[in-house]
Amino acid sequence: MxxxxxxxxxxxxxxxxxxxxxxxxxxxxxxxxxxxxxxxxxxxxxxxxxxxxxxxxxxxxxxxxxxxxxxxxxxxxxxxxxxxxxxxxxxxxxxxxxxxxxxxxxxxxxxxxxxxxxxxRPSPDIPQASASSSAFLHDPQRRRIRYRDHWLDLTRYEYLILSTLLKHPEHVMSRSQLMDSAWEDPAASFDRAVDTHIKGIRAKLKKITPNTDPIITHRGLGYSIDLQDGSSSR
CATH class of the missing domain: 3.40.50.2300 (Response regulator)
Incomplete structure (x- = not known):
């Protein structure tokens, strides 16, 4: 079937x-x-x-x-x-x-x-892994991410973008790099789609910790993530 x-x-x-x-x-x-x-x-x-x-x-x-x-x-x-x-x-x-x-x-x-x-579809040959931080836990086999002991209810694109940021902690990822990781055909998308999904991710993180934001915006460059604690608003 x-x-x-x-x-x-x-x-x-x-x-x-x-x-x-x-x-x-x-x-x-x-x-x-x-x-x-x-x-x-x-x-x-x-x-x-x-x-x-x-x-x-x-x-x-x-x-x-x-x-x-x-x-x-x-x-x-x-x-x-x-x-x-x-x-x-x-x-x-x-x-x-x-x-x-x-x-x-x-x-x-x-x-x-x-x-x-x-x-x-989950990939069976990717072992379970976690981000080296107390704030995030990434389970790629089940395609889910935990933030401060709460599993996030992410859409497919939100998951792919956030997991890409977690794979490259502290590194600035351009919108093009994030689109390449998330879209089957990045040319069919548009830059503002990344901003839209980042906004959605932030809203879900803020439901858990309203006063912190681990995602950092680098104007004109892209985004990065702070795995340690996201202790400052951005």
């Missing part, structure tokens, strides 16, 4: 094309036309990936993604007719893993879904 894909899309023609393309790739695909039905399915069935239209008739895709992120870190790809950069940034800020503008090729969607699932 292949990985389980949930499509939440109100246009039947688009849904049919995706059902055929993803099904042909060996995925097990289910389609819901409304946000309410998709949310109910996701809460009751195991799902490996969600393809989510932004312009749903009952609840916007953005709002639905916010609700999904309250209980699940399943990868989410937005489909939208809106191509403005601000919409892409909003989508990334609320936890989306990819953002595709209509019209698109169903085969491209299949390739993107497969690439995201491949990168999200």
């Amino acid at each position: 292949g990985e389980r894909i949930l499509i939440i899309e109100d246009e039947a023609a688009i849904a049919d094309a995706l059902l055929y393309a993803l099904g042909s790739e060996g995925f097990e695909v289910h389609w819901c036309a409304l946000a309410h039905d998709g949310l109910q399915w996701l809460q009751q069935q195991p799902v490996d990936f969600v393809v989510l239209d932004v312009g749903l008739p009952d609840i916007s895709g953005f709002e639905l993604c916010r609700q999904i992120r309250q209980f699940s870190s399943v990868p989410v790809m937005f489909l939208t007719a809106r191509k403005e950069e601000v919409d892409r940034i909003v989508g990334l800020e609320i936890g989306a893993d990819d953002y595709v503008v209509k019209p698109f090729s169903p085969r491209e969607i299949s390739a993107r879904v497969r690439a995201i699932l491949r990168r999200a």
Whole structure:
């Protein structure tokens, strides 16, 4: 049985094309036309990936993604007719893993879904390792990071960016280097996406230690991380 894909899309023609393309790739695909039905399915069935239209008739895709992120870190790809950069940034800020503008090729969607699932899949031959610090513990086999005894609920891109910073403590990593580590096709992304995900990581760290920030911004250069204690605000 292949990985389980949930499509939440109100246009039947688009849904049919995706059902055929993803099904042909060996995925097990289910389609819901409304946000309410998709949310109910996701809460009751195991799902490996969600393809989510932004312009749903009952609840916007953005709002639905916010609700999904309250209980699940399943990868989410937005489909939208809106191509403005601000919409892409909003989508990334609320936890989306990819953002595709209509019209698109169903085969491209299949390739993107497969690439995201491949990168999200734990690598069995990477041993468990930890950052040499009392503040962070990195478990690459399970693709998770602990900060001050709290496991962080990170999106896929947040995890990849933070794990890259942890691999290079005290080193300034440029946005290009962080994009190379996190994106299957860095050329398809944009610099502000890195800033957006850094903002998301910081927000999750600050929920644990509101007065500290271990991520350091180097203006015009990139970011670094302080593994020792992150004792000063930045």
